[in-house]
Amino acid sequence: MKFKDSLSKKIERKNKYSCLRDITDIVGFRVITLYADTVDEVAKIIESEFKIDEQNSIDKRKALEPNRFGYLSLHYVASLSDNRCHLPENHLISDFSFEIQIRSILQHAWAEIEHELGYKSKNSPPQPIQRRFYRLAGLLEVTDEEFKQIRNDIEEYKIQVEDSINQNNLNKVIIDLESIKEFIQREPLIKQISQAISNKINVRIYENQGVESDIIERLFFSGFSTLEEIKRDLEQYRDKIIEFAVLWIRGSNRNNFGFITCEVAFIYLCYIKLALIGNAPDIIERLKFFPLNIGTEEQFKQLAARILKTYEEINLSNL
Incomplete structure (x- = not known):
């Protein structure tokens, strides 16, 4: 005006x-x-x-x-x-x-x-x-022009990832933000694991469409590179992921937050993978690459000890 x-x-x-x-x-x-x-x-x-x-x-x-x-x-x-x-x-x-x-x-x-x-x-x-x-x-x-083309290329890439997931051809789908978004939306096992955790701790699942970049870092430094590897371990460790998550969240009072997201399946799969390393020093070395709100050696020791202790508890409960 x-x-x-x-x-x-x-x-x-x-x-x-x-x-x-x-x-x-x-x-x-x-x-x-x-x-x-x-x-x-x-x-x-x-x-x-x-x-x-x-x-x-x-x-x-x-x-x-x-x-x-x-x-x-x-x-x-x-x-x-x-x-x-x-x-x-x-x-x-x-x-x-x-x-x-x-x-x-x-x-x-x-x-x-x-x-x-x-x-x-x-x-x-x-x-x-x-x-x-x-x-x-x-x-x-x-x-x-480049931003426009990047947008178009991302949309084309999403279609390719969607086709690969629908055809269960996951061995060549590399982990990134776009592939994980599509994987969450189209892989029923992720929703099943998240729903089981949600039911046990009595909180709702927040159906968010985004994925935090932290998840990609966690998956990468837990040894994953393709969607096929993630799906294989989700199937293999399904029950352990659920039990680990329930114990961890209850111990952290995270249920006071009122909701979880489908990303929870990935978070606790990564903790399971760390626990399988079996010793605190090697877990600590891996954790240092995780995007975490901690930084001191003592904090890393406590987190590694808690991961091992939680994993031991779920193993004992299954004896």
């Missing part, structure tokens, strides 16, 4: 407005998207909801000279659609136009910095500075 001083200066400078309705950017808003191609998706919605003044609107992405780089954005001059104009609350503003800017977050960063430096025209900066502007703008444009 333009403030009074800014509006007065614009009217004086342009010297072409006869009334406020002639000014198309008294009010405006900006839509910032994460990716460059989402700009067109937003544009379709804008075009379907408002009247677009094609003559005064500009797509700076297409207007930019091909041998130059610079600020790219889609600017609409719009007004209320007929349906909106007929609403009583819009009666007083039905004739007014407004501006809508749509740009990616990197385009926005460029525009804000350029504006802060005070160079709105391509010929405004000193010549040596112009060259640096073009170089930076080119880098941002390439970065925008």
Whole structure:
């Protein structure tokens, strides 16, 4: 929205407005998207909801000279659609136009910095500075494209992982955030283990869609590299994981938190794998690579001792 001083200066400078309705950017808003191609998706919605003044609107992405780089954005001059104009609350503003800017977050960063430096025209900066502007703008444009491609590649990778899980072809699926997310969603054994733990300690399972990166680190430093290895050990140690988790959580009063996530199956599988090492010094060496809120040698000793003690207790209970 333009403030009074800014509006007065614009009217004086342009010297072409006869009334406020002639000014198309008294009010405006900006839509910032994460990716460059989402700009067109937003544009379709804008075009379907408002009247677009094609003559005064500009797509700076297409207007930019091909041998130059610079600020790219889609600017609409719009007004209320007929349906909106007929609403009583819009009666007083039905004739007014407004501006809508749509740009990616990197385009926005460029525009804000350029504006802060005070160079709105391509010929405004000193010549040596112009060259640096073009170089930076080119880098941002390439970065925008790369982020978009990374997003697309991740989506394609998810489909590949999903197919591998559905076909039970897990030996080549490497552990990472995306593969573990898909594994949690599609492997029934994970939900079964988590549900059994939940029932025994009387807390609910929180069906979160995300996975903490800590889990990947724990799995990696527990000796896992593929989903097939994880599934094999989940099947082999299923009952021990459940018993270990119940003893551990009760001993930690973690049930006071009120919920667990499906990641719990991985957490206690890792503890089982550490316990199988069989001696505290080697467990401590492995634990030092875990993302834990501890750091002293004494804390590591206590944690290693607790892991061994808990594992011994579940073995004794099964005799």
